[in-house]
Structures are given as structure tokens and as C-alpha cells.
Amino acid sequence: MTRNEGTGLSLILQQPKTFSSQVMDTFYTVSILMGLMCLLLCLWCAWLLSRHLSQPVHQLDEAMGEIKKGNLEIHMETDREDELGRLTESFNRMTEEYRQNLVRSVARQRELNETQLRMMQAQLNPHFLYNTLDSMKWLGVTHHVPQVATLATDLAVILRAGISGSEFITLEDELELVDRYIDIQSLRFEDRFTCEIDVPDRLQSCLVPKLVLQPLVENAIIHGVVDREDGYIKLQAEEQEGDLLLSVYDNGCGIPPDVLARLNSKDQKIPGEHLGLFNVSSIIRLHFGEKYGISAETTPGDGSCVRLLLPIQKKENNNA
Numbered sequence: 001m002t003r004n005e006g007t008g009l010s011l012i013l014q015q016p017k018t019f020s021s022q023v024m025d026t027f028y029t030v031s032i033l034m035g036l037m038c039l040l041l042c043l044w045c046a047w048l049l050s051r052h053l054s055q056p057v058h059q060l061d062e063a064m065g066e067i068k069k070g071n072l073e074i075h076m077e078t079d080r081e082d083e084l085g086r087l088t089e090s091f092n093r094m095t096e097e098y099r100q101n102l103v104r105s106v107a108r109q110r111e112l113n114e115t116q117l118r119m120m121q122a123q124l125n126p127h128f129l130y131n132t133l134d135s136m137k138w139l140g141v142t143h144h145v146p147q148v149a150t151l152a153t154d155l156a157v158i159l160r161a162g163i164s165g166s167e168f169i170t171l172e173d174e175l176e177l178v179d180r181y182i183d184i185q186s187l188r189f190e191d192r193f194t195c196e197i198d199v200p201d202r203l204q205s206c207l208v209p210k211l212v213l214q215p216l217v218e219n220a221i222i223h224g225v226v227d228r229e230d231g232y233i234k235l236q237a238e239e240q241e242g243d244l245l246l247s248v249y250d251n252g253c254g255i256p257p258d259v260l261a262r263l264n265s266k267d268q269k270i271p272g273e274h275l276g277l278f279n280v281s282s283i284i285r286l287h288f289g290e291k292y293g294i295s296a297e298t299t300p301g302d303g304s305c306v307r308l309l310l311p312i313q314k315k316e317n318n319n320a
């Protein structure tokens with residue numbers, strides 16, 4: 001209200017209320033209800049999001065619990081394409097790889113147990129064999145048959161090495177056993193083949209499983225040069241990318257293609273006449289892993305070459 005002193009009039013300005021108190025009460029009530037609905041909606045969305053994230057994590061936790069109990073057949077199904085989906089797929093791959101590794105480990109342990117059993121069987125009553133060979137040697141000396149004495153002596157040395165407790169020997173000692181074996185076969189086949197050994201001195205101290213070269217040389221003789229009058233065998237050792245590569249060449253009839261394919265694929269189903277090569281490859285893989293073992297090829301001129309790859313180990317660094 002404004003009063004004019006000159007005229008004595010008063011100017012009154014009155015603004016009507018836009019909303020009545022009842023309308024305002026209704027407005028406040030609706031606002032509160034809408035706020036509560038928004039809060040409930042946010043809580044529901046948060047619950048859904050939490051469930052969407054926590055459920056697969058909970059399932060992973062339950063699956064890991066099953067793995068701890070020894071259930072390796074557990075497999076989680078998922079159709080998610082986000083990080084949790086990829087995590088689930090990684091878990092499935094890890095479980096499958098673990099199961100496969102366990103199967104391979106059990107198979108490898110079974111093979112190792114069988115090998116140890118064969119070794120123990122080979123050690124039964126060795127004194128009887130020693131006495132028999134000693135009798136053969138003196139019988140040859142007495143009757144002036146040096147070949148019999150040589151055979152008995154060489155065989156006794158090989159037999160003693162085969163049943164000795166040491167699992168690894170130096171390459172130098174292994175080559176001495178190979179020399180003994182070649183002497184025996186030379187007498188048997190009347191010197192129809194020659195054998196050359198080319199091994200650098202620096203590799204002579206490398207450790208190898210004992211009697212690992214004899215089956216390779218035997219294969220070259222029996223399946224290679226046995227029918228030739230000018231048979232030739234060469235045993236060679238070299239270092240290849242930090243590993244020891246032993247090669248046995250021959251100028252014989254070569255290795256049949258099916259056996260060659262199995263040797264190079266490390267197939268365990270090798271025919272019985274090549275059982276020695278299979279045993280050597282199995283022993284090497286059991287000791288050192290799948291990278292190592294035997295490979296073979298047919299060389300020009302119908303000969304063959306069998307190679308054996310081993311890690312280089314020195315005596316001072318090995319407790320075997």
C-alpha cells in the first residue's frame with residue numbers, strides 16, 4: 001500500500017495467491033511420492049546390476065570350490081561377451097588344460113613305473129649271469145678261442161653297466177659301451193661293416209642316460225647294413241642351439257616310410273622290431289620333456305639317419 005500525501009489517496013496493490021494451501025499440500029505430497037518412487041527405482045536397478053555382476057562371480061567361486069574337491073569335469077556355460085564372459089571362458093580353458101596335464105602326468109608316471117619295473121626285473125640274480133660269462137671267457141681262453149673270451153668280456157661290461165645304480169653316465173663312458181657292442185656284432189657278422197665315431201672332446205663329459213646309443217647302433221646294424229658286404233656306420237655328436245645332438249648314419253636299406261613317420265611324430269605305436277628306438281625316445285621324453293627324443297630320416301643312397309636330441313648336462317652340475 002502506498003499513500004499520496006498531496007491528495008490523501010492510498011494506492012493498494014493486492015496479488016492473489018497462485019496456489020491455495022490445499023494445492024501446495026498436494027504438490028508436496030506428490031513430490032515426496034515421486035522421490036520415494038525414484039529412490040525405489042534406483043535401489044531396484046542397483047540390485048539388478050549387482051546381481052548381474054555378482055552372480056557369475058559367485059558361480060566362478062562355486063566352480064573353484066569343485067576344483068578344490070577334485071572335480072575336474074566342471075564346465076561353466078556362459079553367453080556373456082563382456083569381461084566376466086571372457087573370464088569364464090578362461091576358467092574353462094584353464095580347467096581343461098589342468099585336466100589334460102594331470103592325465104599326461106599320470107600316463108608319464110605309469111610309463112616311468114613300468115620302466116623302473118623292467119629295470120628291477122633286469123637286476124634279478126645278476127651274479128648268475130656274471131659267473132656264466134666268466135666261465136665262457138675262461139673256456140675260450142683255455143680252448144684257444146679268443147672270440148669267445150672277447151664276447152664274454154664285452155657282454156659282461158655291457159651287462160654290468162645296464163644293471164648298475166647310476167642312471168646317467170658321461171658320453172665318453174657311453175661310447176666305450178658302444179665300442180664293446182660293436183666288437184660283439186663285428187664278430188657275429190664277420191666284419192661286414194665298419195663303424196666310425198666322431199665326437200669332439202669337449203662333448204665327452206656330457207651326461208647321457210646309460211645305454212642310450214646302443215639301440216641306435218643296433219638299429220643301424222640289424223635293419224640297415226646287415227645284408228651288405230661294405231656296411232658303414234657313423235656315430236656323430238654335435239652341439240645344436242645349446243642342446244646335444246647325437247646322430248647315427250648308415251648306408252643300409254633305409255627305414256620304412258611308416259616307421260619313419262611314427263618316429264618323427266613320436267607315435268608310441270612303433271612296430272615291435274623297432275622297440276629299442278621307442279624305449280630310448282620314451283626315456284628321453286620322460287626325463288627331459290616332449291622337445292627331446294628321437295627323429296629319423298632316409299638319406300640319399302637309401303641309407304638312414306637316426307638322431308637323438310638331449311639337453312647338455314655336465315657332471316659337475318648334475319646329481320644323477
